[in-house]
Amino acid sequence: MVLNKANPLSLTGVVFDPNKVLDQLSDLHFSKVFGDSPTFKDFRVVYNSLCVTTKLCFLCFAVFPANEVIKKRLLVHWWIGEGFLNPPIDSKETVVEIADGVFEELTKKGCIEPVYKKRRSVVHSFKMHPLIRSAVIVIAKEVRFFDFDSKGNPTANFSWSHRACLMNGSSHLTLANRPDLDPEKLQIIFNVNEAYPDFSKVDWSRLRNVKVLYLGRWHSRANHHIEVDDIEFFKGMRYMRHLIFFSLRGISRIMELPDSLCKLSSLRILDLSACHNLETLPEKIGSLKMLTHLDMSECYLLEHMPKGIALLSELKVLKGFIICDHKNDSSCTLHDLSALKKLRKLTINTSREDFPREEELIVFQQFGSLRKLTIAWGGLYLPAIQPATSNTLKSRGGNQTQDNAAPGPATPTGIRNHIRKIPSRLPTFKRMTRTTTMNQEHFKELEKLDLQCYPQMTASSWLMPGKLKSLKKLYVRGGQLQSLGQVHENDKWTIRILRLKFLSELKMDWNELQVSFPDLIYLEKFRCPKLTFFPCDASGLWLKP
Incomplete structure (x- = not known):
């Protein structure tokens, strides 16, 4: 039915x-x-x-x-x-x-x-449709999955549901001190819409059975603000040995994470994304032996990657890993990450124009399980960027209009505002060398590649069909790229999904693209004025008939 x-x-x-x-x-x-x-x-x-x-x-x-x-x-x-x-x-x-x-x-x-x-x-x-949600509320309360107030809002009452929700206006989380509630029965704490959660009155030692602690932002809208005044509550979290999923996504005023976080022996998913004030990760993070997902994306003030990350042997997803120019013997390197044999998805932020170098390409060969790779270049001097004017500043605010035919602002101005700017201590950069062994395939199993603010004008030697034979999805967003490189008759791209955005210098006509990408079924282009005769619709999309 x-x-x-x-x-x-x-x-x-x-x-x-x-x-x-x-x-x-x-x-x-x-x-x-x-x-x-x-x-x-x-x-x-x-x-x-x-x-x-x-x-x-x-x-x-x-x-x-x-x-x-x-x-x-x-x-x-x-x-x-x-x-x-x-x-x-x-x-x-x-x-x-x-x-x-x-x-x-x-x-x-x-x-x-x-x-x-x-x-x-x-x-x-x-x-979920409003009608369906009303029905789900009835069932959820009936089976004691959640408690709801008279307006259908979930509450912090977990006397029989074992799940508590933080709602707007209930900033003082006093649930652990109520005589009618047994804190040791609580298993889920979920922040629905509380912007200023306060944990000063919580006895965390009695919340030892919590499995999901979602304090951050779940909305896709970034303007949903959450902040904490005091991070002392982190110290009490050392008792939460059953915690599996912990999210601080989008919470402001968290500048560091204490070592007590590393005592969460059952933790599998740690979401720190969009914690814009976060500057330091705990050095003992390698103690989280069960961790499978670590998300540090959009943590713009992070510069140092603890060596302990390379000890997370169960890690499958790592987002926001930083590779900078300055030498720091205590920082985790790409070579260190090669020990993570289960890693399937990796997102790298770098201030180096020449990344990846030849030795790093060799390291990538050791990532046998890697299927998805994102590289975002930031903090670079890109000469094609125009000086900021009132018009360009307005366009960078996100209210840009689609333009698939006429030239727009010089890229990557359209995307550069959304790519993290990583501090760089060196004023110059070395160009990518061409000495890489031509017959090496560095990304044997890679299925998806996402390049953001690509700094080179021509495709590097590793960005070729012969080096990416398993690739099915390629996204290039922003940068100076003028060409996707030469494609030989017997060495064509296997890509099925291609997205090209904010590439003002990329030149290619539709016939040329069809020859290079014979398996293509989906194309999306945005602000790429030199891609000519593409049969895309008004929104820049083309689907294979």
């Missing part, structure tokens, strides 16, 4: 004001009629048809407001923390594949709606 949300106004006994229908739909759980309506009965049939794992994953959507866009990655990490996604030991199915099956079933049955970006086939976000 599939839910039909096309006519949500057909609930018998419920009268809607057409001008306020969305607000009324979000409050349906209030109505006594709703529980007896055919629509809710249909929903219950669909819910009961789900397996136990899918039911539990589905109920997590209840904490989010209706129609809010929710990142798939957040939900998967939450489900991992809860222990919902545990593939059998003898199964070849991965956690991600199990999660994809959950999303697919919920989508097919009309429980959630995929959010497509342009016309891309891959879905990274979902949302």
Whole structure:
């Protein structure tokens, strides 16, 4: 059975004001009629048809407001923390594949709606219809998954749900001191929309069984501000030996992380992304032996990478790793990272124009499991950048208009504002050498490559089809690139998805691209005025017929 949300106004006994229908739909759980309506009965049939794992994953959507866009990655990490996604030991199915099956079933049955970006086939976000959310709230409270107030907002009451939510206005988290609550039963703490969480009155030693601690921003909107006045609460976290997923995403005024964080022996996912004030990571971070995901992206003040990162033998995803010019014997290097045999996704930020050098390309050969690589060059002197004027400053604020035909501002001004600027202590840079052995394949298993603010005018010797034979996705955003290099008759790109943005100097016509990329099925171009005769639509997209 599939839910039909096309006519949500057909609930018998419920009268809607057409001008306020969305607000009324979000409050349906209030109505006594709703529980007896055919629509809710249909929903219950669909819910009961789900397996136990899918039911539990589905109920997590209840904490989010209706129609809010929710990142798939957040939900998967939450489900991992809860222990919902545990593939059998003898199964070849991965956690991600199990999660994809959950999303697919919920989508097919009309429980959630995929959010497509342009016309891309891959879905990274979902949302929930107000009618469905009202029904989920009823079920979630019925099965004691969450507690809700009279307005349908999740609360911090975990007397029977074992899950507490932080809501706007409840900044003083006093849940651990309430006599009617047993802190040792609490397993999930999730910040829904509290901008100023206060943990000064929390006895963290009694929260030793918490598995998911999500204090940061889950919204895709960066303007959702969160900050903390006191980070002393970190010291008490050393008791939380069962914590699996910890997020501080987007929280301001956190300048350092204490060594007590390194005592979280069960921690698998650590999200520090967009902590813009973060300057220092704990040197003992290598003690987190179970860590599989470490996200430091958009931490603009970080300069030093502790050597301990190379000791995280279970690490599969590492984002925001910094490679700078200055020599620091205590910093973790790319060579050190080669010990991480399970690493599948790596994001590198560098201030070096000549990265990667020949010796670093050789190191990349040791990353046998690496499938996705992002390199962002920042803090470079790029002569093509025009001096800031009132017009260019306005364009850098993010309110840029699409222009796929006429030349726009010299790139990478359009993207450079969004790429971290890494401090560099050396005023000059060496050019990338061409002495790399021509027959070496440095990225044998790499499937996706994302290059941001590429500093060279011509493609380096490693950026060739013969060196990237498994590559299926190539993104180039910003920089000085004029050509994607020469392609030989028997050595063409295997890329299926190509995205080119903010490349004012890149020259290529459509016929030339088709010869170089014979397997291409999806092309996206933006602010690339010298790409001529491309049959893209008004938004810069082309899909293979």
